[in-house]
Amino acid sequence: MRPLIILAACGLLVSMSACGGDDTNYSGGQGTENNDTNNDGNNQGNNDPGNNDPGNNDPGNNDPGNNDPGNNDPGNNDVPDAGVPDADEEDGGTVPDSDTIGGGCNSDRDCSLGELCVGANPQFGIEGYCTILDCETSADCDFPQGGDFCCSNFGDFRGCFRERDGAVCGEEEGQQNDPCVEGGQSDCDGQDGLYCVAFYGDESAICMDSCDPNNDQCPSDTYCYQTQPGFGICVPHGDDPAYEDCREDPFACDQDLICVQNVQDDPHRYCASLCSRDSQCGDDEWCQIYPQQQTGVCSPLGDIEDGETCTEDRFGCGEDLFCLNEGTRYARCTSTCRRDRDCDEEAGFFCQIYDEANSLGLCALPGDRGNGEPCGDDPFACAPRAVCIGGYNNTFNPDAYCAEDCTDDPGLCGEGFYCQDFGMVSYCQPDGPQDNGDPCDGPLDCAEENFCLQGEDDERFCAGVCNRDEECNEGEYCTGDLETEGVCYPFGDIEGGQSCDGEALGCEAGAFCGGPEPVCIPDCTDDPNSCPSGMTCLEDNGFGQRYCYPFGDDEVFESCEGPYDCEPGSYCSGTGPDRQCLPGCATDIDCPNDYWCYRSRTWSQCLPDGENTTGMSCADNSFDCAEDHLCLYEGTEDAFCVEDCTGFADACGDGEVCRYFGFGLNLCYPIGEREVGTGCSDDAQSCNEESICVGVGRQNAFCAQLCTFDTDVCPEGTECVFSQGGLGTCIPGDFDPGDPIDGGGPL
Secondary structure, eight states, rough: OOOOOOSSSSSSOEETOTTOOOOOOSSSOOOOOTTTTTOOOOTTGGGGGGGGGGGGOOOOGGOOOGOOGGGGGGGGGGOSSSOOOEEEEETEEEEOOOOSSEEEEGGGGGTTTTTTSSSOOOGTBBBBBESEEEEESSGGGGTTTSSOOEEEEEETOOOOOOOOOOOOOOOOOOOOOOOOTTTGGBBOOOOEEEEEEEEGGGGGOEEEEOOOTTTTOTTTEEEEEEEEETEEEEEEOOBBBOOOOOSSSGGGGGEEEEOOOTTTTTTTOOEEESSSSSSSSTEEEEEETTTTOOOOEEEEOOOOOSSSSSSTOTTTTTTOEEETTTSTTOOOOOOSSSSGGGGGGGGOOOOEEEEEEGGGEEEEEOOOOOOBBBBBTTTTTTTEEEEEETSSSSSOOTTTTTEOOOOOOOOGGOOOOEEEEEESSEEEOOOOSOOTOOBSSGGGGGGGGEEEEEGGOEEEEEEESSSSGGGGGGTTESSSSSSSEEEEEOOOOOTTTOTTTTOOTTTTTTTTEEETTTEEEBBSSSSSTTOTTEEEEEEOOOOOOOBBOOOOBBBBTTTTTTTTOOOOOEEESSGGGGEEEOOOOOOOOSSSSTTEEEEEEEEOOEEOOBBBTOOOBBBTTTTTOOTEEETTTTTSOOOEEEBBTTGGGGOOOTTEEEEEEEEHHHEEOOOBOOOOTOTOOOOOOOOOOOOEEETTSSSTEEEEBBBTBOOOOOOOTTTEEOTTTEEEEEEEETOOOOOOOGGSSOO
């Protein structure tokens, strides 16, 4: 289980345009991330120990110091002669005749004579590319290996540097703060010492002047941010104080503050000060530094104790504690450790190691559940040295189970399990009686290297791991390839784009049944032009996969009726006659006037900017809600607007509480006076702070006690039931609450 701690030239939060191997997706989310071959909520992807990795919450991923322009400087590559190889004239430029130029490399030895390997960092597994440091125009950079290269100055060098896919080479004239999203470094005047820096992600890429940190001569409203001794870049700044929300304008933070995000792709960013010791922070702050990091961020001193939930307030943990898995139902305050004595042993805590190589762990309270026992209701219920496989995701996974650490003793797993190596650590995995293609009720039924997937009419089957079709049974195909493992999946004869409603396994090979009105959705990862008529190939979903999606003729921002009526790049959203085609986005800039960009951790879309705020009705039109507000219980007479407060509990006003609603969302919810068990069919906002109205829109709706995995608060005759999104409520055995967020989520 490897922590996601990336310390490289092309980091998660800040990236240089000329970084080698930059495959960053520059488009906004399209709301279709769940429409892939892992669309089953109980699939093997949810049961991957990598999903349980505390390293995924490491603020070290946000350190701009990891993105030093000097790291991209070809001058770091000591090659005495990087001249131009033999070339042919083509399109007015000198195009090199080489089998390696433009291709991947780990060192100069992988490139032809006269070429240089730029951007490689083998220590962190980052591949570079072969290029030349001699060009006049971008026509000289039309390499046979593909990719988009532009001729530009980078530091003391001029050469062909790879830009993002689809880049349009610029005129090399950009000055401080000019955008460089389209052409990367070729948009900036590199001869004058400017660099294209995506300091806060791709959409914010601008030209920044270089500077000397010891003699800050940056323009007004910028400051010299040191990236290495004696070298820095001029970063714009505003006047927003610490902990101010900076998701819309990351450069709004005051000087010496940066806009950080604690979770990869977290849209909820805030201003914070970098630090290396507590004395650099305020009186009510401490310097939160994660293991193996040199710098951290100043964090507020809260009063939530070790082991208690911080789902509704990422800033609520006490000193030396951080909010693990923040923004999800299982978030809790914890501390890092290397051995048991680093934890509060008197209170029963022990050190749960997640990185054996570096002896890094988290202080945890031991549970008593062993191999194969369910833990979807409580991912922390497993015995010491065991983890909850599949229990760490935003939604509720009933298939989650405990798996013991067998790194040092493969024989301890016992009957029905085998010891699976996951790299740094090994865990006991199910080895049931059912083989590939056999029916199953859950993951424990399937044999080694098989997964229990959803089939026709909720029937489930075991799917074996594979790399090619020949490893599967007749009538199955392999969803993977020679480089990437997949599973054996049954195929039918329904073609791509055709309805598969009620026939989940009826699609032809290479397609799966998905979408709001189920159709067969083919894969187009290898060939974007392979989609059937009436379908378009979407941008990759973050896992490098691309799928065909149906489209229609309705234009962006025009009304629509069905989910596939909109032209490519937009999706039909809203309810009833108010539905319209809305595009994806990255920031408000991508949306027209009177629209704003809603961003969650899974999708984004331009939404109309209405006038109604928290508690006001949106029953007539789900787009009546104001900016930063969503329509809750959309499509019912009780629908009302709520403000998004994920990570920012203090965003809510008087008479509201920041409440977790599942799917990684926290929303400002009005507080009423009705007690647990009282009916709320006439007023969905009438329940007190301890409860929420379930069964909204029905006559038997009532105020249900809220519950979580670590709180046994349910009244007699009820049990803690989790919605698909992970919201827990105390429900009587004979009551069907439906999903507390009608339709599966806001909008």
